[in-house]
Amino acid sequence: MIDLRSDTVTKPTEEMRRAMYEAEVGDDVYSEDPSINALEEAAAEILGKENALFVTSGTQGNQVAILTHSVSGSEVIMEADSHIFMYEAAAASAFAGIQPRPLKGIRGSIQPEDLLQAIRSEDIHHPETSLVCLENTHNRAGGAVISAEDMAAIYKICRTNKIPVHLDGARLFNAAAASNLSVKTLSSHCDTVQICLSKGLGAPAGSILAGSASFIHKAKKWRKRLGGGLRQGGVLAAPGMIALKKMAHRLHDDHIKAAKLAQSLAEQPALFVENRVDTNIVLVNIGQTGFSTSRFLQLLKEEGVLAVAFGPQTIRFTTHYEISIKDIEQAIEKISKIVSAKVILH
Numbered sequence: 523m524i525d526l527r528s529d530t531v532t533k534p535t536e537e538m539r540r541a542m543y544e545a546e547v548g549d550d551v552y553s554e555d556p557s558i559n560a561l562e563e564a565a566a567e568i569l570g571k572e573n574a575l576f577v578t579s580g581t582q583g584n585q586v587a588i589l590t591h592s593v594s595g596s597e598v599i600m601e602a603d604s605h606i607f608m609y610e611a612a613a614a615s616a617f618a619g620i621q622p623r624p625l626k627g628i629r630g631s632i633q634p635e636d637l638l639q640a641i642r643s644e645d646i647h648h649p650e651t652s653l654v655c656l657e658n659t660h661n662r663a664g665g666a667v668i669s670a671e672d673m674a675a676i677y678k679i680c681r682t683n684k685i686p687v688h689l690d691g692a693r694l695f696n697a698a699a700a701s702n703l704s705v706k707t708l709s710s711h712c713d714t715v716q717i718c719l720s721k722g723l724g725a726p727a728g729s730i731l732a733g734s735a736s737f738i739h740k741a742k743k744w745r746k747r748l749g750g751g752l753r754q755g756g757v758l759a760a761p762g763m764i765a766l767k768k769m770a771h772r773l774h775d776d777h778i779k780a781a782k783l784a785q786s787l788a789e790q791p792a793l794f795v796e797n798r799v800d801t802n803i804v805l806v807n808i809g810q811t812g813f814s815t816s817r818f819l820q821l822l823k824e825e826g827v828l829a830v831a832f833g834p835q836t837i838r839f840t841t842h843y844e845i846s847i848k849d850i851e852q853a854i855e856k857i858s859k860i861v862s863a864k865v866i867l868h
């Protein structure tokens with residue numbers, strides 16, 4: 523199977539599995555797991571923050587951040603197509619009791635003028651704006667990179683208004699690779715950042731939440747409340763360390779593969795590539811083929827290619843380290859076959 527559903531399907535490398543076996547461990551609730559401590563220290567350094575916290579997932583990292591930054595009854599500004607708004611089962615409302623304030627961005631990037639309009643003034647009728655969340659790369663915008671300039675503009679407004687900024691950087695390393703910047707440069711334009719070790723970086727599980735020492739101290743209690751206090755979690759931190767140190771440099775390859783896929787599919791008259799492919803995600807509109815997305819995905823599966831539905835006429839393909847250029851060539855061939863079979867039927 524050529525699995526292009528997501529970069530989350532990546533399995534741990536042999537080196538990661540060995541590291542899991544050999545990991546030094548302790549009880550992390552007592553902060554005694556050497557592998558978790560080492561990972562948190564390394565991640566804080568790479569992200570340019572005082573401290574970091576190993577969390578079980580990206581969702582948990584984002585939710586711990588929202589819980590730590592915000593009080594119940596406040597308003598959190600987020601992009602209207604962001605993961606936190608779309609795909610975290612309203613956890614921020616359920617747990618933090620916040621009111622989400624979605625703003626439609628351009629390619630996932632919240633516009634400064636819209637943010638200025640949305641920040642609440644002091645008024646008995648208004649909730650207080652407690653947090654702004656950004657997402658880089660932006661998943662629903664097709665892995666779009668939010669530029670350092672755009673992030674800086676938002677951060678400046680937020681600092682002026684004394685509102686913290688949380689960055690959902692599930693794929694921040696992809697953003698950094700695509701813009702030839704360090705992750706530290708990008709994460710300098712936010713107060714707290716969440717990165718996923720388990721997507722393109724290939725770790726079996728886990729994310730990092732980074733921020734100031736006082737923020738992480740409070741966040742640790744929220745992580746515990748959410749059941750994220752691990753015991754001998756070093757078996758997960760050890761492969762996470764390899765993800766952090768050894769997998770980021772190769773993300774550019776995934777971007778080349780996605781660009782190749784996009785370029786070939788764009789040449790097919792019945793297909794339309796919806797996004798500018800900045801990173802490892804390609805959004806393909808199949809409306810003109812006459813197939814429903816579910817039927818198209820089923821035919822693809824029969825041909826040995828997996829992808830996911832991403833809208834009524836949209837299919838998402840995501841590249842990752844287990845996908846070779848040869849797999850991409852095969853996927854292109856299979857997709858072309860399905861599209862042309864339909865054209866003949868017409």
Ligand SMILES: *Cc1c(COP(=O)(O)O)cnc(C)c1O
Pocket residue numbers: 578579580581582584605606657659660661690692693718720729
């Ligand atoms: C995957 C993802 C998350 C959540 O990560 P999980 O580990 O799946 O909980 C959050 N934000 C974005 C942008 C993502 O792509």
